[in-house]
Amino acid sequence: MPTYMDIHEIKGGIAAEEVAKAHASDVAVEGKYGVHYHKYWVNESAGKIFCLCEAPTAEAAMQVHREAHGQVAEKIIQVEPEVADLFLGGSEVNGEGAALLPGGAAEARDPGIRTVLFTDIVDSTSLTQKLGDEIAMEFLRVHDRIVRDALAATKGREVKHTGDGIMASFVSAAGAVRCAVQIQRELARREREERDHHIKVRIGGAAGEPVEKNNDIFGTTVQLAARLCSHAEPDQILVSTAVAELCIGKGLSFRPLGEVALKGFDRPVQVHAVECGQ
Structure with a gap:
């Protein structure tokens, strides 16, 4: 049914x-x-x-x-x-049928808001052509390990592998941003320590509700996160205003980039770059 x-x-x-x-x-x-x-x-x-x-x-x-x-x-x-x-997530419910917030206080109800994160290996196709399938696949394995380790550390859920990146969902917007920062910091550490070819990754994130304008679950949020990821520079993390606002008071830093025209959106979108630090 x-x-x-x-x-x-x-x-x-x-x-x-x-x-x-x-x-x-x-x-x-x-x-x-x-x-x-x-x-x-x-x-x-x-x-x-x-x-x-x-x-x-x-x-x-x-x-x-x-x-x-x-x-x-x-x-x-x-x-x-x-x-x-x-x-x-497989949300627990209380006796009244309300979904409870994963990891929240006892009986804290889940509002259904999720932050969606996309990672993308920069120039993955040209890497394959330049270095060959074997090395390109090793890069992908390194990317996957780093991303999945960060997801485990920040309570993110992998939704799917996109071929050259991963889409994930988070209850906490701050958790999503911390995950993205951990990924970029680990890649930067690897670049400093490894002599082989380096992996460059761009990341985009957006927050929203399960039923929006789109007819797919979290459809608009997924589309925005994907577009922000595509718009990001190598090593950069871009997020929507909703994500930045949900992170107020969480000790995270953002740099407003102003409005950006993104494919599939009628109006320009306010974009924020996450300050990763070192």
Whole structure:
């Protein structure tokens, strides 16, 4: 049966208790429509709720909301359960069905915001042509090891390997930035100590919600992170304003680069470069 995720937007915010009651009402009538609501993510201050369910159709899922409490979602998209889990993690839920924040305080609800990070080996195709497949593959293995070590240290989740880079998801924006910094510092250390050819990597990051304008889970966030990665110079880390704002007070430094026109975005995007230090 297909899996769906929807978004509800409540102006002025919403209390967790109200969402819990609405979810209980969904569960009470879902069997009538062959639907099963698994869990939900709630951002109380922003008034946003994301519900994950299995349903025969999107309309059946919407009908449960309609009958249970009348709060019909603004948008619903079909998702692959495995992909949703890679981005959001196998979140534990409380007795009311609310997803809990991984690594957060007891009963801290997960708002569903994630930071997506892309790495990309610079000029990977020309490296293969210049140095041969064997050396190029060794470079890729070094990149993968460094990135995965950094992910493990900063609680990031690898979503997929892109061929010459890795896409990862983080609950913490600061964790994502620290991961990127660790990657670049380790590559810089390797460059100082190794005599062989050096690996140059660019990194891009963006933060957002699971259901956005795009019809894919975290679609707009993924697209922005990928574009920022492509726009970055070798050894550089570029992030969106949302990431920089989520990192306020976390001891991280950013340099505003102003607005940048990125492919696929109607308006220029404010971009920030992460100061890695040494």
